[in-house]
Each structure stands twice: as C-alpha cells, then as structure tokens.
Amino acid sequence: MVMEQILPEEIVYQRPESLVEVSTHYCPGCTHGVAHRLIAEVIDEMGIRDRMIGVASVGCSVFAYNYFDFDWVQAPHGRAPAMATGIKRVLPDRFVVTYQGDGDMASIGMAEVVHAAARGENITVFFINNANYGMTGGQMAPTTLPGQRTTSSPGGRDVETAGYPIRAAELLATLEGASYVVRRSLHDPKNIRLAKKAIRTALEVQAQGMGFSMVELLSICPTNWGMTPVDSLHWLEEHMVPYYPLGDYKVAPMVAQIRI
Amino acid sequence: MPVQGRIVVSDLYCKGCELCVAACPQHVLQLSPDRLTAKGYHPAELAGPGCTGCGICAVVCPEAAITVYRQKMPTRKAAEA
Numbered sequence: 001m002v003m004e005q006i007l008p009e010e011i012v013y014q015r016p017e018s019l020v021e022v023s024t025h026y027c028p029g030c031t032h033g034v035a036h037r038l039i040a041e042v043i044d045e046m047g048i049r050d051r052m053i054g055v056a057s058v059g060c061s062v063f064a065y066n067y068f069d070f071d072w073v074q075a076p077h078g079r080a081p082a083m084a085t086g087i088k089r090v091l092p093d094r095f096v097v098t099y100q101g102d103g104d105m106a107s108i109g110m111a112e113v114v115h116a117a118a119r120g121e122n123i124t125v126f127f128i129n130n131a132n133y134g135m136t137g138g139q140m141a142p143t144t145l146p147g148q149r150t151t152s153s154p155g156g157r158d159v160e161t162a163g164y165p166i167r168a169a170e171l172l173a174t175l176e177g178a179s180y181v182v183r184r185s186l187h188d189p190k191n192i193r194l195a196k197k198a199i200r201t202a203l204e205v206q207a208q209g210m211g212f213s214m215v216e217l218l219s220i221c222p223t224n225w226g227m228t229p230v231d232s233l234h235w236l237e238e239h240m241v242p243y244y245p246l247g248d249y250k251v252a253p254m255v256a257q258i259r260i
Numbered sequence: 261m262p263v264q265g266r267i268v269v270s271d272l273y274c275k276g277c278e279l280c281v282a283a284c285p286q287h288v289l290q291l292s293p294d295r296l297t298a299k300g301y302h303p304a305e306l307a308g309p310g311c312t313g314c315g316i317c318a319v320v321c322p323e324a325a326i327t328v329y330r331q332k333m334p335t336r337k338a339a340e341a
Contacts, residue, residue: 012265012328013318021272024323028301029277033322040324189283189319222277229277 016040018049020069025060029229031186031219032060035128036067038196039097042203043070048095053087055080057100057109060135061128064099078109081116084123095206097124102143103133106168110142113172113214120177120211124202127168130219131240138224142166145243150224165243169216173249180205180213181250185241187218187233194246197260204258211252218244265313265330269304273325276301280317280326286310289317 015021018040026032043049052070056062058077065072075083080098088096105113105127113125132150133139139152143165147156157165169183180202184195195217202213218240220232227235267289274297281289281304290307297303304317304326313330 007264008332009266009329010332012313012330013315014327015270015273015324019324023273023275023299026322028275029279029322031322033324034320037322037324189316192319229279230282233279233282 016044018043018052018069020067022066024067025063027221027223029220029222029232030060030134031130031217032128034186034192035099035126035195035217035219036064038192038199039099039126040068042196042200045200046203046207048203048207051094053091053094053096055084055087055096055098057098057104059101059104059133061099061101061104062135078104078107079112080104080109081112081121081123081125084125085116085119085121088121088123092122095124095203096122097126097203097206099126100128101134102127102129102131102168103136103139103141106142106166110166113168114175117172117175117178117181117212117214120179122206122209122211123213124206125212125214126199126202127214127216128219129168129216129240129244130221131165132221132224134221134224138221143168143244145239148239167244169214169244169249172212172214175212177212178214178250179211179252180255181216182214182248183216183218183244183246185218185236185246187220187236187241191246200260201255201258204260205255208258210255216244218246263312263331263333265311265328267306267311267313267317267329268327270325270327271297271303273323274301274303275299275323276303277322278304279320279322280304283316283320285314285316286312 291302
C-alpha cells in the first residue's frame with residue numbers, strides 16, 4: 001500500500017475574477033470562451049476592472065455583458081466602434097473595448113471600424129473571426145473561406161458571385177490612425193498564450209493613449225461547422241491560418257517600445 | 261519524482277467539449293463516464309495519477325472551469341533545515 005503524503009499545494013490557475021460566476025450560453029468548445037477568459041485574465045493582471053467599459057456587438061458575442069464583471073453597453077449591429085468612440089471621448093480615463101464577431105465587424109459594421117481606426121480613436125477592438133455567422137445558424141459571412149460550405153452557401157462559397165473573404169487586420173493596418181493591429185489564433189496552447197500577450201499589448205496601447213488597437217482572433221464554431229471541437233481546431237489550423245496568416249500587421253514605432 | 265498536481269473541474273461550467281482531454285500532455289484527463297452535470301454533459305476529470313499541474317488544460321478551457329493545483333516544491337533552505 002502506498003502511503004499518501006499530504007504536501008502543501010499552490011494554485012497554478014484559477015478562474016479570473018473579471019468573469020461572472022455563471023455558465024455561458026456558448027456551445028461546448030466554442031473559443032469565444034477562451035477569448036473571454038484571456039481578456040478577463042489581462043484585466044485582472046492590469047488591475048483595471050473598475051475602469052473598464054465594454055461595448056458588446058450583435059451575434060453570439062452579444063451576451064458578453066452577462067459574462068464579464070464590469071460595465072457594458074450594447075451597440076446596434078456593427079456600431080460598437082462608433083459607440084466606443086463616444087464613450088471614450090466623454091470618459092477618456094476609462095478603458096473602452098469592443099468585442100465583435102466577424103458577422104458584426106467585417107460586414108455591417110465595416111464602415112464604423114474603418115473610420116474609428118482612421119480617426120485613431122483611442123479604443124481597443126477585439127475581433128473574433130470564426131468564418132461564419134454563428135448565432136443565426138452558420139450563414140456565409142464576409143470571412144467565409146472560398147469553397148467553404150455554410151447554410152447559405154451549400155455548394156461552397158463561390159467567389160464568382162460572393163466575392164473573396166475580407167482580411168480585416170491587413171485592411172485596418174493600412175490606416176494611419178491605427179497603432180496596433182495584429183492577428184492571433186486560439187487553436188493551441190502556444191497560440192492562446194500569444195493571443196493573451198497581444199490583448200495585453202492592445203490594452204497597454206490604450207492606457208498610454210497611443211491610438212486605435214485591434215486584435216483579431218481566429219476562432220472555431222464547432223456547431224455550425226458540423227465538427228467536434230477538437231476537429232474544428234485542426235480545421236482552423238489547416239484551412240483558416242493559411243488564408244489568414246498570423247502576425248503583427250501594424251505596430252507603430254512607439255508601441256514597439258512598450259515593455260510588459 | 262515528477263512534480264505532482266491535480267485539477268478540479270467545476271460542474272457548473274464544464275460542457276464536456278474534450279479540448280482539455282486532447283490537449284493534456286500527460287494524457288490523464290477523460291470525460292467522466294458515469295457522471296452528468298446539471299446541463300447534461302459528461303464533465304472532464306482526472307483519469308488517474310500523473311498530473312503534473314502544468315495548467316495546459318486550463319489554458320485551452322473555453323469555460324474557465326478548471327482550477328489547477330501543484331505541489332509546492334520544498335525550497336533548498338527548508339530541505340536543509
């Protein structure tokens with residue numbers, strides 16, 4: 001018989017305080033949850049929870065206001081960066097972030113985010129790209145890959161009629177007002193850690209008033225893709241990462257000086 | 261002896277997505293075969309000894325359902341004393 005020895009333990013990881021103690025409505029395996037967790041962890045680390053204001057979008061991410069333990073407002077479809085602009089200008093000492101999906105930011109809200117970036121608004125946009133409209137049942141989004149089957153493109157996205165997917169990070173990186181525009185993925189532990197670092201940098205950019213920051217996070221949608229969560233991660237890595245290369249698209253020289 | 265750890269999975273949050281099971285470098289996680297959460301999912305649990313408390317399951321968990329504990333290593337000073 002092996003003798004059990006009681007040894008002192010330390011907590012390596014526990015649920016961040018910035019998340020409310022409720023179960024989310026997200027499907028099992030949805031990486032919206034990972035994105036929520038990373039943002040909450042960064043807010044806890046920076047100790048800025050009492051100065052946060054979030055702007056929720058429309059889509060699965062609309063319920064973000066139920067899951068984060070700080071103040072949120074909810075914007076009309078796609079208008080989160082416009083609403084965040086107003087909040088930040090009235091309350092410049094707060095951290096204003098928007099949390100938007102691809103159906104929200106890359107389609108109906110494209111004008112708002114482009115102009116917010118062009119104006120160099122001192123806000124942070126978290127952009128979750130899962131290549132379809134998740135909440136409404138998996139329809140084709142501007143970010144759906146060529147040939148990808150969705151409920152509104154059952155034969156695969158035909159680029160002749162539906163055009164090509166929009167690479168939002170590259171697009172926003174061309175704007176002078178944007179200071180920090182990067183793309184990360186949430187498909188494995190290494191990339192999740194890199195994503196967390198990018199979220200931290202984006203909020204540091206806002207803390208120091210350096211202008212517009214955007215973190216695009218490649219995400220999975222197992223239910224609408226019709227795969228298990230583990231298969232979805234592989235699909236993301238094999239199909240989405242080649243079309244949406246990970247990397248830093250715009251890092252202003254002063255942002256590169258930030259040391260965390 | 262490798263560092264020992266353990267995890268506690270909250271039944272309130274766990275939805276049995278299996279991402280932690282696939283990510284565990286020690287392959288010591290499983291979905292509980294005989295337990296259900298209030299939502300009707302089989303929650304993740306430790307299948308046996310071997311957890312090192314590395315925390316990778318918590319890094320991939322979309323629900324922040326996992327608390328990771330790791331044995332405190334005795335410091336050199338304490339060991340000598």
